[in-house]
Amino acid sequence: MIRTLVVEDDPLTAEAHAEYLGRLEGFELAGIARTAAAAQAAIRAPEDHGGIDLVLLDMNLPDGHGLELARRIRSSGIAVDIIAITAVRETDVVRTAINVGIVQYLIKPFSFAVFRDRLQSYLAYRRQLEFSGSSTTQADIDGMLASLRPSAPASLPKGLAASTLAVVIGYLKEAQVPVSAVQAAAALDLSRVTARRYLEHLADEQRATRTPRYGAPGRPEFEYRWVS
Template sequence: MTDSKTIGVLVVEDEEIPAEAHAEYVRRIPGFRLAGIARTGTEAITALKVDAAPGSGPGSGSGSGSNTGSDAGQGIDLVLLDMNLPDLHGLDLLRRIRGAGLPVDVIAITAVRDLAVVRGAMSGGIVGYLIKPFTFSAFSTKLTTYAEYRRRMGEQAASTTQSEVDSAFAALRPTVATPLPKGMSGETLEAVADLLKRAPSPLSASEVSAELAMSRITARRYLEHLAEEQSVLRSPRYGTRGRPELEYSWRW
């Protein structure tokens, strides 16, 4: 683990588009930097062991993850862990990380909703669990609350108090969730996001409304909200009569 002011993040994700999207999300959040991308559990554990080896700190050129776009040699502090990897289940990788005594925190970022997996991840010491699909806002909130937790833990002396420990853990559980605009529901937003993620091509508000049995105006409102959150790419659809219709695609 590095003592630098920025938090180094290793993205562990086997699918190329989500991996690059998560990497780009990390780059956009102040105080964080991309330390690397691992596409398999084996790549991840190798990157972490190299990072933890003596002499692999800042400037050594050996502390980064396995893929491009990282800040080499600056250390890994946080792992964003997908549960569905081609060679290892995420829980198995989490156990190996803990068994090796590697000094990193882990946030699970996955589509897995199985309660047994969630419990296993929690018992393995994760500091967060983010279910796909999600907006950039949700991703940013998860990482910034982790940064606050890390800051509070770093301020404590070698011997701490119960109130200081409680304060640090409270940072991981913000009491006020990011509110949706009035009249919008989290369930409907999740349904729209999931539809866009599964769609093989961009969808218009009319197409979303037909798929989800809602009004076009309602569909457009949710789509625009996702676009403002920068989770959805909005672009004009040409080739239709009159004004170009807008179409929306999930960024990853």
């Protein structure tokens, strides 16, 4: 579970983001901070309190700018990722946010679907990062960056989303044994039909193998394994 801190001074917005987060698999709300000072205290808390993996950061806080908080986090050496969630659109702020290592920048207002896609993209990045172990290949790095910066949906068959594909890829890479569409659907909170469509796409692209799984009555079910 990715323990996530919501940093937002507006109570209603903070609760909305927390509620959105609670609807996503793989994420756990670590708390809500309404000031930069409270956020920094939560991030610096001892790891036996649970620790923070991800910060959803507003830029306009009552006791400072979000960018200053991001700089303090980076200078402290604490390994936490930051996603900006803000109404600030100025180019210089966006540029600085990228420079200080903010991994995604989400402009308010947005729908739950947009929030879900960005967080699922981040989750796919984390899964690929963990799967790669202590050493990575160029393909691993390209996959991680692609998860954070998904390709345009037009590059995929109609009905497939780049963010969901990245999550399926991350799951398939982590699997120690071949998995079925039923297993993928249960693990990723997708319908069986949706999971199969993504797995079939990866098999058609020769990024995964497809083999029959026998032993159950009726038509054989297929199982899929990532091509390493």
